[in-house]
Amino acid sequence: MKFNKILAIIAFLHFIPAFAQTNANDTVQVLNIMKKYVQTIACGSTVQAKNIIDMTNSESDPPIYYVLWIGDIGCSGGSGTTTANITAVEKNRMMDLGYAVSVYPILEDEVYYGLYPLYIESLKKISDHKIKIVSSEPVNEYSNYPRKKYKFILQRSENNAKWRLVNKILVPN
Numbered sequence: 001m002k003f004n005k006i007l008a009i010i011a012f013l014h015f016i017p018a019f020a021q022t023n024a025n026d027t028v029q030v031l032n033i034m035k036k037y038v039q040t041i042a043c044g045s046t047v048q049a050k051n052i053i054d055m056t057n058s059e060s061d062p063p064i065y066y067v068l069w070i071g072d073i074g075c076s077g078g079s080g081t082t083t084a085n086i087t088a089v090e091k092n093r094m095m096d097l098g099y100a101v102s103v104y105p106i107l108e109d110e111v112y113y114g115l116y117p118l119y120i121e122s123l124k125k126i127s128d129h130k131i132k133i134v135s136s137e138p139v140n141e142y143s144n145y146p147r148k149k150y151k152f153i154l155q156r157s158e159n160n161a162k163w164r165l166v167n168k169i170l171v172p173n
Contacts, residue, residue, distance in 0.1 A: 026054075026063055026091065027049055027065075029098075029099060030089045030099060031048075031067075033098075033099050033101060034047045034067050034069060034087065034089060035047050037087070038069055038071055041071075042071030042073045042074070042075065043071065043072045043077070045070060045071030045072070046069060046070045046071070047067065047069040051067060051122070052066070052067050053065065053066050053123060053124065054125070055088075055125060057159055062090055062091055063090070064088055064089070064090045065088070066086055066087070066088055066106060066123060066131075067086070067087050067088075067089060068084060068120065068122070068123040069084070069085055069087065070082060070084050070085070071085065073085065079144055080118055080144050082118075083117040083120075084118075084120030084121075086105075086106045086107065087102060087106070088101075088102040088104075088106055090102065106163065108162055111162075111163055111165055114165060115133055115135050115152050115165075116135045116136060116137050116138060117135075118138065119136040119137070120133055121135065121136075122134045126153070128159075129158065129159075129161075130155045130156075130166075131163070132151055132153055132154075133152045134150070134151055134152075135150060135152065136148060136149045137150065148171075149170075149173075150170055150171060151167075151168075152165060152167070152169075153165070153166050153168075153169070
């Protein structure tokens, strides 16, 4: 009986590095595909590995990542056209076809624009159905200067459900 427990623990510990390695490999591959995607659709863009979060809910689900990136979609070149964007990248595990960048927005327009996309600076996963976004509101609606910084907590009821704002917390200076 003890021997079986020891074998189970050894087997479990053996697979941890493989899972960590897979996740690290996925992050590198997601970063590379996002850089190519962003170069195709935007100018003045920035994509960083620290802004990739794993939103996979379980081992049986295909891996899905949210990527926060900055860029001027369509290369408009105006003073307020470079904004933060959140894009989903999903791995097709069944057919091993690599990764697909979603063309569908993660957030509904009403939620997205309420987060002041010009000033979004971070995206963090709190749980499978809750994320935190840090952003600042502008001095006024015509300004390109940030004023107060907020933590926005977004939640969804289940996978693929719409994200909704559940809390807006002022970040003290």
